Amino acid sequence: MSASLTGPAPGHDAKAAPAARPVARSLLVMPSVLVLLAWMIVPLAMTLWFSVRQYNLLDPSIHGFAGIDNYTYLVTDPDFWASLENTLILLVAVLVITVCLGTLLAVLFNQPFPGRNVARVLAISPFFVMPTVAALIWKNLLMHPIYGVLGVVAHAFGVPPVDWFAHYPLFSVIAIVSWEWLPFALLILLTAVQSLDTDQLEAARMDGAGSIAQFFFITLPHLSRAISVVIMIETIFLLSVFAEIFVTTAGGPGNATTNLAFLIYSRALLQFDVGGASAGGMVAILLANIVAFFLVRTVARRLET
Amino acid sequence: MATLTLRNIKKAYGAAEVIKGIDLDIEDREFVVFVGPSGCGKSTLLRMIAGLEPITSGDLSIDGKRVNEVGPADRGLAMVFQSYALYPHMTVAQNMGFALRLAKVPKAERDAKVAEAARILQLGPYLERRPKDLSGGQRQRVAIGRAIVRAPKVFLFDEPLSNLDAALRGQTRIEIAKLHEELAVTMIYVTHDQIEAMTLADKIVVLQAGRIEQVGSPLELYHHPANIFVAGFIGSPRMNMLPVAVDGVSAAGVSVRLPSGVALTIPCSGAGLSAGSALTLGIRPEALRPDENGPIAGTVKLVERLGGLTLLHVETEGIEDMIVQLEGLSLVDLHQQVRFSADGAALHLFDQAGQALPALARHSLVA
Ligand SMILES: Nc1ncnc2c1ncn2[C@@H]1O[C@H](COP(=O)(O)OP(=O)(O)OP(=O)(O)O)[C@@H](O)[C@H]1O
Ligand SMILES: [Mg+2]
Numbered sequence: 001m002s003a004s005l006t007g008p009a010p011g012h013d014a015k016a017a018p019a020a021r022p023v024a025r026s027l028l029v030m031p032s033v034l035v036l037l038a039w040m041i042v043p044l045a046m047t048l049w050f051s052v053r054q055y056n057l058l059d060p061s062i063h064g065f066a067g068i069d070n071y072t073y074l075v076t077d078p079d080f081w082a083s084l085e086n087t088l089i090l091l092v093a094v095l096v097i098t099v100c101l102g103t104l105l106a107v108l109f110n111q112p113f114p115g116r117n118v119a120r121v122l123a124i125s126p127f128f129v130m131p132t133v134a135a136l137i138w139k140n141l142l143m144h145p146i147y148g149v150l151g152v153v154a155h156a157f158g159v160p161p162v163d164w165f166a167h168y169p170l171f172s173v174i175a176i177v178s179w180e181w182l183p184f185a186l187l188i189l190l191t192a193v194q195s196l197d198t199d200q201l202e203a204a205r206m207d208g209a210g211s212i213a214q215f216f217f218i219t220l221p222h223l224s225r226a227i228s229v230v231i232m233i234e235t236i237f238l239l240s241v242f243a244e245i246f247v248t249t250a251g252g253p254g255n256a257t258t259n260l261a262f263l264i265y266s267r268a269l270l271q272f273d274v275g276g277a278s279a280g281g282m283v284a285i286l287l288a289n290i291v292a293f294f295l296v297r298t299v300a301r302r303l304e305t
Numbered sequence: 306m307a308t309l310t311l312r313n314i315k316k317a318y319g320a321a322e323v324i325k326g327i328d329l330d331i332e333d334r335e336f337v338v339f340v341g342p343s344g345c346g347k348s349t350l351l352r353m354i355a356g357l358e359p360i361t362s363g364d365l366s367i368d369g370k371r372v373n374e375v376g377p378a379d380r381g382l383a384m385v386f387q388s389y390a391l392y393p394h395m396t397v398a399q400n401m402g403f404a405l406r407l408a409k410v411p412k413a414e415r416d417a418k419v420a421e422a423a424r425i426l427q428l429g430p431y432l433e434r435r436p437k438d439l440s441g442g443q444r445q446r447v448a449i450g451r452a453i454v455r456a457p458k459v460f461l462f463d464e465p466l467s468n469l470d471a472a473l474r475g476q477t478r479i480e481i482a483k484l485h486e487e488l489a490v491t492m493i494y495v496t497h498d499q500i501e502a503m504t505l506a507d508k509i510v511v512l513q514a515g516r517i518e519q520v521g522s523p524l525e526l527y528h529h530p531a532n533i534f535v536a537g538f539i540g541s542p543r544m545n546m547l548p549v550a551v552d553g554v555s556a557a558g559v560s561v562r563l564p565s566g567v568a569l570t571i572p573c574s575g576a577g578l579s580a581g582s583a584l585t586l587g588i589r590p591e592a593l594r595p596d597e598n599g600p601i602a603g604t605v606k607l608v609e610r611l612g613g614l615t616l617l618h619v620e621t622e623g624i625e626d627m628i629v630q631l632e633g634l635s636l637v638d639l640h641q642q643v644r645f646s647a648d649g650a651a652l653h654l655f656d657q658a659g660q661a662l663p664a665l666a667r668h669s670l671v672a
Contacts (some may be wrong), residue, residue: 028665108493197388197390199386199388200390200391200392200393202357202384202386202390203384203386203391203392203451204388204403205357205376205377205378206355206356206357206377206378206382206383206384207378207403207404207407207408207451207455208378208379208404208405208407208408209403213407217403218391218392221392221394222393222394224394282547290557
């Protein structure tokens with residue numbers, strides 16, 4: 001590095017400079033490493049600690065070591081398994097919807113048609129609406145059985161309006177979250193489609209590929225990296241969907257839309273059971289790590305080819 | 306069997322007319338090369354033949370059947386792209402077999418055809434590799450292999466060698482010539498490269514600004530260019546152009562006066578020329594020979610010694626940079642006065658519209 005440019009000072013031990021460097025380097029990066037470590041390790045350690053404590057905000061007199069009681073209570077709670085299931089259903093459903101629709105829209109928006117730029121901006125704009133607002137719009141303006149647009153449409157056709165959040169609660173949440181994440185998928189996939197070499201498509205046309213064959217044999221393989229990136233990033237965020245549920249259904253009816261994030265919230269701040277919530281938090285960390293492990297591995301393998 | 310006929314083919318992008326009416330006949334098994342300056346429409350014309358670009362007007366027929374509206378896959382053509390356009394996620398074998406796979410050819414037959422193409426192109430060891438693990442020359446061969454496998458009637462090449470280095474280009478050029486011989490198919494080839502055009506072509510089509518300037522065999526274009534553009538385009542270094550004035554017309558040809566005042570007689574038919582009218586004299590650099598009594602005199606301004614050849618840049622009356630190409634190592638020095646003569650049959654006269662005056666005798670190698 002710069003050592004070769006400046007060279008050691010005359011009479012100075014030539015070996016001293018390189019040897020001192022790693023130390024100096026680690027000293028210099030130390031502050032940021034420490035901050036990051038504290039940022040992650042402290043909450044993690046505290047969560048771990050609370051998860052083995054009896055700790056209820058309503059009754060400070062009950063305290064002490066709980067062992068694995070919080071965990072046994074958690075896994076024997078049917079709400080927990082329901083929330084795990086809801087988390088995964090939400091994750092998979094939103095991924096499938098956004099990736100499939102996003103791919104189709106990306107290919108569509110790559111075709112020339114009048115007003116394409118305006119259409120692109122419109123299609124991408126939901127991404128800039130914050131989750132609480134998006135959820136409120138869907139809840140009150142679109143899906144509300146009386147005031148909502150869907151209700152009015154149903155009414156116009158003489159069909160009884162559907163009370164979406166009462167009858168199809170999880171589906172409704174999935175619809176909202178998909179609406180929010182579709183633009184993200186579209187944006188990433190559109191740039192990927194645009195980077196496809198048109199010569200390849202033309203070569204495929206010469207080889208006898210129609211539009212559908214071109215899509216499956218050329219475009220889709222070309223998009224596979226971008227799709228894995230979309231899946232990876234969305235997964236990270238979809239495991240912790242909260243605002244949409246909080247604003248629309250508050251986890252209900254019953255536990256129909258309670259995911260892990262919402263379950264932890266309700267344990268901690270509705271039932272004031274910090275110990276139980278922390279145990280839930282540990283499970284969430286575990287789940288995220290399992291998913292991340294498989295995901296990062298497959299995505300990394302894809303990215304390197 | 307494949308003959309192509311182009312009749313008044315035109316292409317317009319909006320108001321801009323890019324191809325302005327092309328008439329061309331391509332015989333079976335002919336090797337046709339399109340040359341022309343950048344932007345003249347070579348690729349566009351080739352892509353129209355391929356079916357990748359709709360034809361604005363005119364008729365394109367293959368084997369006498371009009372194919373303007375036939376899709377690219379159904380014209381029985383295969384194209385090799387300049388960028389190769391290999392499918393990056395498929396192996397070499399899959400790349401070559403893709404067209405057959407789409408055509409639902411059974412796997413065994415497909416594999417046999419791919420293996421045969423791989424044998425011709427010596428790609429056997431690479432069949433399971435992806436394009437990114439191949440060298441440029443190997444990718445080029447895969448692109449050609451992908452065309453061969455389909456057993457097309459006509460091969461189209463769009464500057465297939467321009468991404469290769471000089472040595473590989475020479476080698477691949479020879480391979481393409483062999484391939485043409487071996488497969489006995491019609492080939493249409495677009496290039497910028499003089500040597501490729503001259504060595505490969507049965508017929509060269511010189512294009513400029515969307516029009517055909519001349520069609521002919523390489524030697525015909527070299528010895529009897531139809532106009533100044535073709536004369537300047539074919540041959541390297543470029544033909545030297547001198548302004549001359551007509552002295553008189555006789556049975557031996559047209560007598561002209563060089564800017565230096567020297568008279569020369571060129572065996573061209575000078576019908577309709579009157580004394581004093583201005584013409585352009587074209588002299589190929591390789592047609593000039595040092596000659597102490599030669600008619601053309603000048604001062605050497607620059608000497609380029611290429612080993613086997615020597616290029617002299619000579620300043621003479623009427624032309625500042627006349628290039629003379631001499632065989633072997635010439636001992637001419639800078640600033641030396643030199644005189645040259647040229648064989649009359651190697652001189653060309655062009656009228657003011659740029660059209661060549663017809664030579665009285667055709668070159669012996671050009672029928
Ligand atoms: N899509 C298009 N819209 C408008 N003009 C175009 C389009 N495609 C090509 N052209 C024009 O058509 C002309 C011919 O293009 P073409 O690619 O055929 O040239 P070329 O002879 O192959 O040149 P090169 O030797 O540089 O490859 C160019 O002037 C180009 O600007
Ligand atoms: Mg071109």
